[in-house]
Amino acid sequence: MWDWLDERTGLVSIWRGFADHVVPRGPSLKGVLPAILVYLLVQQMVLGLLLATHYAPSATDAWASTAYIQDRVSAGWFIRGLHHHATSAMILVILAYLGQLAITGAFAKPREFVWISTLGLLLVTMVLGVTGNVLPWDDQGYWAIQVELGIMEQTPGGGMLRTVVQGGNDVGNLTLTRMYAIHALVLPALAIAMVAGIVVLGRRAQRAETSGPRPHPGVAFFPSQMLMDMIGIVLVAVALVGVTVSTNGSELFAPADPTSTFQARPEWYFLPLFQLRMYFEGPLEPIATMLIPGLVGGFIVLAPFLAARGGNLGRFGVLGGLGLVAAGAVALTAISIQKDADNESYVESMDKARKDAERARGFAKEGVVPEGGPAVFYNDPDYKVRKLYEEHCQTCHELDGFGGVEAPTFTNYRDRTWMSELIRNPNEDKFFGKTEIDDMDPYDAEALPDDKLEAVVEYLVQLSGSGEEVDATLAEQGKALFIDELDCNGCHEVEPGVDGGGPNMHGHGSAPWVARVIRDSAQPDLYGSDAKMPKFADKLTDDEISDLARFVVARRGVTADPVPPPVEGEKAKGDEPEADAPEGEEPEADGAEGDAADGDDEGAGDGEDDGKADDVDADADAKAEDPPPPPPPADDEAG
Amino acid sequence: MTAQSDSPSGTAEDPGRRRLLVLGIGGACTAVAGVTLGPAASFLTHPVRVPTTSGSDAFIPAGSLQQLSTDTPTKVDLYADKVDAWNRVEHVKVGSAWVLEREGQLVALSTVCPHLGCAIDYQTEEKRFVCPCHDSFFDLDGKATEGPSPRDMDALEVQVEQDAVAIRYQRFKQGTDAKEPV
Numbered sequence: 146m147w148d149w150l151d152e153r154t155g156l157v158s159i160w161r162g163f164a165d166h167v168v169p170r171g172p173s174l175k176g177v178l179p180a181i182l183v184y185l186l187v188q189q190m191v192l193g194l195l196l197a198t199h200y201a202p203s204a205t206d207a208w209a210s211t212a213y214i215q216d217r218v219s220a221g222w223f224i225r226g227l228h229h230h231a232t233s234a235m236i237l238v239i240l241a242y243l244g245q246l247a248i249t250g251a252f253a254k255p256r257e258f259v260w261i262s263t264l265g266l267l268l269v270t271m272v273l274g275v276t277g278n279v280l281p282w283d284d285q286g287y288w289a290i291q292v293e294l295g296i297m298e299q300t301p302g303g304g305m306l307r308t309v310v311q312g313g314n315d316v317g318n319l320t321l322t323r324m325y326a327i328h329a330l331v332l333p334a335l336a337i338a339m340v341a342g343i344v345v346l347g348r349r350a351q352r353a354e355t356s357g358p359r360p361h362p363g364v365a366f367f368p369s370q371m372l373m374d375m376i377g378i379v380l381v382a383v384a385l386v387g388v389t390v391s392t393n394g395s396e397l398f399a400p401a402d403p404t405s406t407f408q409a410r411p412e413w414y415f416l417p418l419f420q421l422r423m424y425f426e427g428p429l430e431p432i433a434t435m436l437i438p439g440l441v442g443g444f445i446v447l448a449p450f451l452a453a454r455g456g457n458l459g460r461f462g463v464l465g466g467l468g469l470v471a472a473g474a475v476a477l478t479a480i481s482i483q484k485d486a487d488n489e490s491y492v493e494s495m496d497k498a499r500k501d502a503e504r505a506r507g508f509a510k511e512g513v514v515p516e517g518g519p520a521v522f523y524n525d526p527d528y529k530v531r532k533l534y535e536e537h538c539q540t541c542h543e544l545d546g547f548g549g550v551e552a553p554t555f556t557n558y559r560d561r562t563w564m565s566e567l568i569r570n571p572n573e574d575k576f577f578g579k580t581e582i583d584d585m586d587p588y589d590a591e592a593l594p595d596d597k598l599e600a601v602v603e604y605l606v607q608l609s610g611s612g613e614e615v616d617a618t619l620a621e622q623g624k625a626l627f628i629d630e631l632d633c634n635g636c637h638e639v640e641p642g643v644d645g646g647g648p649n650m651h652g653h654g655s656a657p658w659v660a661r662v663i664r665d666s667a668q669p670d671l672y673g674s675d676a677k678m679p680k681f682a683d684k685l686t687d688d689e690i691s692d693l694a695r696f697v698v699a700r701r702g703v704t705a706d707p708v709p710p711p712v713e714g715e716k717a718k719g720d721e722p723e724a725d726a727p728e729g730e731e732p733e734a735d736g737a738e739g740d741a742a743d744g745d746d747e748g749a750g751d752g753e754d755d756g757k758a759d760d761v762d763a764d765a766d767a768k769a770e771d772p773p774p775p776p777p778p779a780d781d782e783a784g
Numbered sequence: 785m786t787a788q789s790d791s792p793s794g795t796a797e798d799p800g801r802r803r804l805l806v807l808g809i810g811g812a813c814t815a816v817a818g819v820t821l822g823p824a825a826s827f828l829t830h831p832v833r834v835p836t837t838s839g840s841d842a843f844i845p846a847g848s849l850q851q852l853s854t855d856t857p858t859k860v861d862l863y864a865d866k867v868d869a870w871n872r873v874e875h876v877k878v879g880s881a882w883v884l885e886r887e888g889q890l891v892a893l894s895t896v897c898p899h900l901g902c903a904i905d906y907q908t909e910e911k912r913f914v915c916p917c918h919d920s921f922f923d924l925d926g927k928a929t930e931g932p933s934p935r936d937m938d939a940l941e942v943q944v945e946q947d948a949v950a951i952r953y954q955r956f957k958q959g960t961d962a963k964e965p966v
Contacts, residue, residue: 375812512872
């Protein structure tokens, strides 16, 4: 049967030749590194093929499809993680093999080309790493390729080279398709050639040893040495699986965003070059990016030839030189890692990047709109609310410099400054100037000195019951002023629901109160019949209204839902602990990406589970819910 | 190859030991391959277990009753939000239906041919539906009259509220006698 097959294909003879190859000095774990390279290369190709079945190389789809692989497809995170870490493993094994060749002197005649093939494989693998990192089109990939293309541009004629590689004047679709083609088609072919060179040329050299005039004794490759090889391979495989599982695969940052302040770092195997560049500024930069790597690279390539000259002195000189290069690379890597660990801004920025990533990946589970990339944040409930706001409110209520002034501004809505300014002159355009509400007289500094104004405002903050921290003593003074001295409660009642002519101040400015205004601002205990604001009770859903109300009160950093307003000022100190936490959080608005004020943004919650293969879960919440951020305690009594 | 296996140790020649070594190699190969191939199987068959695309299974507005209630079929394109693997696309065409009035009832027939999924067309003169790919013919009730189609045209659920017509768009298994949603 085997003869039959062999006669027609020669396959059996090929196997015989492979299996009966004589390994000098018998089976040994020392000879396993080339086999491990073969294993890693084959595994990488299979994993790459699997990833290619789910990945779309376009600027709009790359991130979304990667997030899909990472968080939705079963075992996707593992396959992607293994593919990522195996590149590192490959580089480590290559370095180990280079070290072995140099230290044992095995790179000398006749193995110079084994040495050179290994170096070639190192280069190819590093470029595979660079091109592969770009493909997810997350912040890491985006910013890293910017730097790498920048370095490329510094070479002579680099401007044109950059345009060709990146496919235009800016990175985009063509960059990705090019990187993908190189990564998936060109480089693997080169890597196969290099690994084949290592194995075939290595065996050739072994044959010379075992069949020369004074042959070394040896044993057949199969099965003894092959078992050794397999032991080495299994050890590497176990380590790889361990690393992949313990790191939850490979990181995936938020989608490429040209406005982000991501601090890109290269993969660890580029850190020596990255750190080296730090020491050369301005016009000297090419010394670090071109000259030194070029000279060192040249020296390493020529090492076996140099070692062959000048006898022992040459050999030890070259070994010393290589040792120096290795030590330098290790030192630079260590410095770089240490510097980042000590660099607070870097650590902080990575923290933020990871949080953004979690949110983005959480939103991605609902599906990414075709705009792709950062448009995943359109799924942010905050972003949806902002859209609602722009559609229904912004025409009249200015916010952060956008919108009309037909009605009170919502920039920093009802924070203490806002309130003070309103009391000083309610008829200003930014408050009620353009409305038909004009019953309240301005209180200038004479009628109400600053310190008293401050007290009144404090009292009003307390009355709003929005959970903000309140200076109780000051509020107490304010209460006295409000009720006795100024008689504000002549119009502005403070008992719930009572109509005094002007808006009742109980709960005024809290989210449920704002929601009532949105529903129908003309109720007697609100603004009465002078209010011309459209009634949104029928136009928007209850959820939309309470989302909008929360959005508006969030302008002053209030994200917690209100505790019931303290009717008795005395004992309600207003120090609700949970209220401070969100307040510390950035109250900043500019939510173009919808990252407004929410300390407790839930998007992160989804990402939390690290994208383990929780398909069912993922699909369930793709549809089901992304409830508006804050867990509402006792909300909507106003509805 | 002239590689003489003159292994001096002779260990590899001991058949029992050799067997053990080969077994070890086989086991190791299987284990290492399994690291990739196990997850690969799960990865590639994911769509069997979890739907990767989904349209809306709600009723989709199709037009006005007045406009659609004629005995000449009108082709109505249905727009809905759709999830396609990693994408969520809003308001895209998900399919279309032939809508006409039969015996006072508004009827919607999917334009997807039950045979192999080509788009069914209407022949005004012959007053019949035809699938132009493999010449299946259907009458105005959607009944298969001629050709390879294994069943009648697939009727879709229709909802009429006042003047507004809505259709629930579904796709059905192709090539089977029975109409089963996919």
